[in-house]
Amino acid sequence: MTHAIQARDLAKHYGETKALDGVDLEVPQGRLLGVLGPNGAGKTTAVRILATLLRPDGGRAQVCGFDVVKQAHQVRSLIGLTGQYAAVDETLTGVENLVMIGRLLDMPRADARRRAAELLDRFGLTDAGGRAAKTYSGGMRRRLDLAASLVGRPQVLFLDEPTTGLDPRSRTELWGVVRALQSDGVTVLLTTQYLEEADQLADDIVVFDHGKVIAGGTPDELKATAGAQVLEVRPAEKAHLDLVERVVGELLGVPPEVTGGLVTGSVPDPAIVPAIVRRLDDLGVVAAELSLRKASLDEVFLALTGHRAEEPGEQGEAAA
Amino acid sequence: MTTITRTAPAVVASPRVRPAATARHVATLAWRSLVQIKHNPMELLDLSVQPIMFLLLFTYVFGGAIAGSTGQYLQFALPGLVAQNMLFASMTTAVGLNTDITKGVFDRLRTLPIARSAPLAGRIVADTLKQVWAFALFLGLGLVLGFRVHTGVAGVLGALALLLTFALAMSWAAVLVGVTAADQEKVQIMMFSLMMPITFTSNAFVRTDTMPSWLQKWVEINPVSHLADAVRGLLSGGPVASDAVTSLLWAAGITVVFAPLAVRAFRTRI
Numbered sequence: 001m002t003h004a005i006q007a008r009d010l011a012k013h014y015g016e017t018k019a020l021d022g023v024d025l026e027v028p029q030g031r032l033l034g035v036l037g038p039n040g041a042g043k044t045t046a047v048r049i050l051a052t053l054l055r056p057d058g059g060r061a062q063v064c065g066f067d068v069v070k071q072a073h074q075v076r077s078l079i080g081l082t083g084q085y086a087a088v089d090e091t092l093t094g095v096e097n098l099v100m101i102g103r104l105l106d107m108p109r110a111d112a113r114r115r116a117a118e119l120l121d122r123f124g125l126t127d128a129g130g131r132a133a134k135t136y137s138g139g140m141r142r143r144l145d146l147a148a149s150l151v152g153r154p155q156v157l158f159l160d161e162p163t164t165g166l167d168p169r170s171r172t173e174l175w176g177v178v179r180a181l182q183s184d185g186v187t188v189l190l191t192t193q194y195l196e197e198a199d200q201l202a203d204d205i206v207v208f209d210h211g212k213v214i215a216g217g218t219p220d221e222l223k224a225t226a227g228a229q230v231l232e233v234r235p236a237e238k239a240h241l242d243l244v245e246r247v248v249g250e251l252l253g254v255p256p257e258v259t260g261g262l263v264t265g266s267v268p269d270p271a272i273v274p275a276i277v278r279r280l281d282d283l284g285v286v287a288a289e290l291s292l293r294k295a296s297l298d299e300v301f302l303a304l305t306g307h308r309a310e311e312p313g314e315q316g317e318a319a320a
Numbered sequence: 321m322t323t324i325t326r327t328a329p330a331v332v333a334s335p336r337v338r339p340a341a342t343a344r345h346v347a348t349l350a351w352r353s354l355v356q357i358k359h360n361p362m363e364l365l366d367l368s369v370q371p372i373m374f375l376l377l378f379t380y381v382f383g384g385a386i387a388g389s390t391g392q393y394l395q396f397a398l399p400g401l402v403a404q405n406m407l408f409a410s411m412t413t414a415v416g417l418n419t420d421i422t423k424g425v426f427d428r429l430r431t432l433p434i435a436r437s438a439p440l441a442g443r444i445v446a447d448t449l450k451q452v453w454a455f456a457l458f459l460g461l462g463l464v465l466g467f468r469v470h471t472g473v474a475g476v477l478g479a480l481a482l483l484l485t486f487a488l489a490m491s492w493a494a495v496l497v498g499v500t501a502a503d504q505e506k507v508q509i510m511m512f513s514l515m516m517p518i519t520f521t522s523n524a525f526v527r528t529d530t531m532p533s534w535l536q537k538w539v540e541i542n543p544v545s546h547l548a549d550a551v552r553g554l555l556s557g558g559p560v561a562s563d564a565v566t567s568l569l570w571a572a573g574i575t576v577v578f579a580p581l582a583v584r585a586f587r588t589r590i
Contacts, residue, residue, distance in 0.1 A: 051431050073337070077433040087424030091356040103348040104432050106341060132359045148428065 004029040004064055004156050004187035005050060011058030012045050012211075019045040021211035022059065025189075027204075032178070032188040034202030034219075036195065041208035043191040044083075047160045050189065051081045063156055080149030083160025083191070088144050090134035094125050097133060097144060101151040112151075119147040123177065139170030146177060157181065159190040163197060175200055195295070199223075207304060215304050223295070229267045231256075231276070234289035244287075247279050266295065266303050342435040349429075349442020353416065354449065367450055370408070371457050374401050378525065379465060386526060391466050398462045399479075399551035400524025403544055405454055406483050407519055410490040411511040413447045417498030418507045421589070440586075444491050451487050455480055470557040479554040482564060486547055489571035492578035499585045524548045543570035 005027035012020040020042045027033040035043050048054040050061055052072040060067060066074040088097045095116050102112025120129045123143040128136060133144060142162065149157065159178065163171040178201055181188060192198055198205045199219045206216040215222060231252075235244050244263045249255045251272055256265035267273065273292055280287060295303075337345075357363045375394075378401060383393030420426040420439070429439045459467075459476065469476060494511070501507040521535065522544035528536050539545050546566040553560035 053427055053430055073433055076431055079431060081428070081431045087428060089352065089356075089425050090423070091359050092352065093359070096352070096355060100348060100352050101428075101432070104345055104429070104434050104438075106344070149431075152432075 002029045003027060003062075004031075005033070005061070005189060007046070007050065007059065007061035009059035010046065010049060010056050010061060012042075012049065012054065012056050018211045020049070020056070023208075023211070023213055025050075025061075025206065025213070027187055027189055029187050030182075030185045031203040032182055032190060032201055034198030034205040035189065035191040035208055036193075036198045036205055037191070037208030038193060042211040043208050044160055045211075046208070047081070047083065047158050047189065047191060051079055051158050052076055053081075077152070078155045079158065080152065080154035080156075081158045081160070082142075082146045082149040082162055083158065088133050088141065088148055091132060093132055094120055094129040094136075094144050094147075097148055098151055101148050105152045115151055119150060123147050137170075139166055139173065142166060142170065142174065143177070146174070150181075154186065156187045156189070159188060161191055161193065164193065171197075209304075224268070229270060229292050230295050231265050231267045231273060232289065232291050232293070233263045233276075233280070233287050234261055235263075236286040236288040240285045243283060243285060244280065247283070247285075248276060251276050251279065262289070267292065337433070337435045342438055345434045345438040346441045346445060349439055350445040350449070353443055353446030367409075367454060368457055371401070371405050371454050372461060374405065375458065375461055375465070382525070394462065394465055394467050395556060396527075396552070397525055398458065398467050399555055400522070400544075400548040402455060402458050402479075402483065402551055403522075403547045404519040404524050405458065406451060406487050407490060407515050407544065409447070409451055409454055410487050410494050411508070411515065412450065413443060413491045414494035414498035414501070414507045414511055415504055416443055416447070417495060418501055418504050421499065422503060440495065444488070447491065448484060448487065451484060452480065455483065469555050471555060475554045475557075478560075479551045482547070482550055482554065482567060486543075486567060486571045489574040489578075492575055492582045495582040496578055496585055499582065499589050518542065519544050522548060543567060543574075546570065 003026050005025060007023060007025040010020050010023040010025075011018070023042070023046060025033070025035075025046070035046065037043050045054065049056045050063060050068055052068050052075050055069055060069070062068065063075045064078050066078070068075050089100070092100065095113075098116035098119055099109075099112045102115050103109065107115065117126070117129075120126045123146065125140060125144060125147070128140060133141060136144065146159075146162065162178070163174055166174065175197070178188065178190070182201075190198075190201060202219060204217065205219055205222050206213050207222070208214070231248065233244050233248060235241055238261060241258065241261060241263070245256060245258055248263050248265045252265045252267060254265065256263050258264075270292065277290070357367075375398070378397050379390050379394045383390035383397070387393035387396060417426075417440070420429075420443075426439060430436075459469075463469075497507055497510050501510060522539055522542045524544055528539045528545070531539060543566070546563045547570075550560055550563035550567050552558065553563060
């Protein structure tokens with residue numbers, strides 16, 4: 001098996017805060033790894049180390065067989081980075097941004113122009129190519145950003161929360177672009193806070209929490225571990241709350257959460273739900289609300305870690 | 321150890337960037353800083369308005385009061401204004417660098433296979449060209465208003481060379497401020513409150529002997545005074561050597577202090 005990205009025991013700390021606490025990653029060539037986790041889990045720190053922007057305090061990492069610290073220069077010739085931290089020059093036009101990158105990658109001027117035109121066309125930015133990037137919408141800017149990281153035809157692409165802050169339509173558009181890159185055989189490492197995004201795009205997912213990888217596998221495997229769906233039951237009468245809690249806990253095999261009159265439990269198999277409904281009916285409990293929905297990242301986290309993804313005071317990546 | 325066999329890249333960069341390639345990258349990045357002016361005409365205005373405004377204000381508003389005649393004052397003040405403007409303009413390096421860092425452009429550049437120094441060098445080359453533009457503007461407008469060069473082309477080029485050398489030394493301080501400041505606004509406040517008193521407590525605009533004696537002591541040490549006097553000598557004639565040497569020593573001193581600090585800040589923050 002060939003690995004485009006390989007990391008062993010990566011560590012990075014800022015004072016007392018451990019941004020990364022012994023992370024192992026492996027991305028086979030041509031696959032897309034989704035790195036899922038809340039703010040401050042260490043996702044961006046990992047990306048910055050792999051993209052040669054940050055030196056790890058411990059462990060080592062390789063991109064296409066080159067060490068990210070000792071052979072950073074070779075790594076840089078193989079990667080592209082788009083995300084929270086890499087950006088386009090807002091005072092330049094779309095064309096100028098891309099031509100500049102092309103020239104810095106030693107393309108002759110004519111080639112750099114051709115490549116810029118090609119990428120703008122691919123990202124639907126041809127008409128806006130002559131305008132300064134500061135006039136672009138959020139979605140356009142993100143697409144230009146992605147185009148900028150593709151100028152050099154990278155083997156490995158890092159997408160650090162590429163859709164954070166985008167409206168649903170722009171998000172779907174960007175997903176389309178990422179899928180096209182996958183079919184071109186580009187290896188992608190994508191970080192996201194959205195379970196749905198990882199589910200849509202990733203071949204494999206790892207879940208980060210407090211600087212550690214706490215789970216990994218294909219999206220289906222992960223959902224199976226975490227419980228794919230969530231059952232919510234709100235009894236019409238408050239007095240029935242304990243009863244509902246007991247029934248749901250009994251049939252799901254794990255005690256459910258009770259908050260504000262709502263019983264919430266993770267459902268490993270949807271076939272159990274009718275059984276729960278029947279039991280509640282037999283007991284004469286009327287449910288004011290009964291719903292089955294997909295697990296949110298928060299619930300996957302709860303299932304995997306026993307704590308909520310977003311804890312107060314856990315905001316802010318890397319704490320630097 | 322795993323290796324990539326299938327779509328092995330045609331070109332993996334060699335571990336070192338050749339000097340010719342670095343020169344090209346620096347030129348590209350300098351072009352980038354200059355082409356920004358095209359989309360942000362305010363910047364050109366900023367580069368040009370201040371010299372024009374200061375020259376006109378000082379000559380016609382203060383000139384008569386300070387020197388008795390505007391013509392005489394222009395001959396005295398223009399070299400001082402040139403020196404002051406050069407110091408203020410060195411602030412643009414800090415602002416531009418800080419913007420690049422906070423907006424993430426710097427990170428994008430750092431993921432490219434180019435020399436580590438290229439982004440910084442590109443910016444400084446562009447800022448140096450802006451300094452040349454401001455100098456030419458001062459001299460051109462000055463000549464129209466009645467300033468006379470008594471030395472010739474060599475004197476003018478000498479003055480420009482001295483100013484640029486000093487500006488380069490100052491750019492180390494600008495890099496330090498640009499890298500360490502949290503945002504652009506703080507950069508401007510820091511640089512302004514540093515430059516304003518330094519440039520005004522010199523003989524750039526007013527003769528030293530009109531000031532109180534305690535201030536005179538500082539004015540005589542102030543590098544801006546030496547720089548202004550050296551430029552005066554190089555443009556209007558008169559003794560140059562002592563002031564030019566003192567200015568260069570100051571430039572060397574500023575470099576010795578700020579270059580290591582700037583490099584260290586650069587390495588730790590970036």
